[in-house]
Amino acid sequence: MHNRSQYIYEVADLYYMQGLTMETIAARYQVSRASISRLLKDARAEGIVRISLNAEFRPKDNLAQKIMDRYKVRAQVVSVNASASPITRMQKVARVAAEVFDSCIVEGSVAGIAWGSTVTEVAKYLKKRPLKDVTVVQLNGAGNAHHTGIPYSGTILGSVAETYGAQMIHFPVPAFFDFAATKQAMWCERSIAGVLAVQKTVDVALFGIGAFGGAIPSHVYNGGYFDADELKKMRAQGVVGDICTLLLREDGTYADLDINARATGPTPAELAKIPRRVCAASGDHRVKALRGALRTGAITDLVVDAQLAHLLLEV
CATH class of the missing domain: 1.10.10 (Arc Repressor Mutant, subunit A)
Structure with missing residues (x-):
């Protein structure tokens, strides 16, 4: 029987x-x-059968097409009521981003996950779908001088890994080292070098956009990662936000920002080597940071709310 x-x-x-x-x-x-x-x-x-629509065939509205034409990315624009709360906007974007990300995952995939508030929401909408030989690896460190950050990043990573029955690989380093030399030394340690090697095999990445300043500054800028002097210097240097905790300006430049020599997330140039890079973003306050991220070429698939999409196209 x-x-x-x-x-x-x-x-x-x-x-x-x-x-x-x-x-x-x-x-x-x-x-x-x-x-x-x-x-x-x-x-x-019970997940034995999974019925889904391929997000790439979702009808494109005019806004999405304009973003695709300007920034050379696949774009999904999520319609959200203008009076919706920030969390509602994020949740609606996260739901669609989960579909896009999931459509990229197949047996043998290596998924790179960068922690953040938006990615946390995306993970909640992923539907359980066990696959063979899937690996989920953390892309950027999470700790700072006040806490390890592991519970926050670990929850996200664990949620995605559980969805696919995947092997989970943590990246046990801070988001930013105190000294660039410390980072260089740690990158030579075998335990860290092993994680970096897995990161280089990632074929699908998932990340959000951090905003520096504005009505809702991202966790990186108000969670104890920088002191007052560092924040002042970053502002003077034109930092508008980050992608995978790698700081950048609105014009997409980042290489000359000395803080990035201490950052543990992949650079946009390193991200660009990954075949699919899914970015989810919501909220008007992220427009400058998202525009900068798009200009680096680090994004292949963008999911964004309609209000933010309009702002992206204003200049």
Whole structure:
């Protein structure tokens, strides 16, 4: 006698893959059509069957097409009521970003995850879909002088890994070292070098955009990662935000910012070597940082709310 999961799988295979009708399947197993219908419902609920739409075929509105033409990225613009709260905007963007990211994941994928508030929301909308040989690796360190950051980044990484039944690889370093020389020394340590080697094999990356200043500054800028003097210097240097905790200006430049010599996230140039780079962003306060990130060429797939999309196209 088959165990229940095997039974459900066989019924689902006959219906979805071989095109048999419920009546034909019911006759084969000598059960009622209603029983087959319930089994197919269970197959979807338990993740044995996953039905999805390929986000790349989502009809593009005019805004999305303009962003695609200007910035040379795949774009999804999420319609959100203008009066919606910031968290509602983020959640709606996160739901679509989860679809886009999930459509990129196949057996053997190596997914790179950069922690952040938006990515936290994206992870919540991923539907469980165990796959073979998937690896999920943390792209940027999370700790600072006040806390390790591991619970925050670990929750995100764990959530994505659980979705795919994947191997999970942490990156146990701070978001920013106190000294560039310390980073250089740590990069030679075998335990860290091993993680860096996995990062170089990533084929799908997921990240958000951090905003420096504005009504809602991102966690990097108000979570104890920088002191007052550092924040003042960054402002004077024209920093508008970050991508994977790598600071940048609105024009997309970043290489001459000395703080980046201490940053542990991948540079835009390193990100650009990854085949698919999914970025989710919401909120007007992120427009300068997102514009800078787009100008680096680090993004291939952008999911953004309509209000932010309009602002992106204003200049």
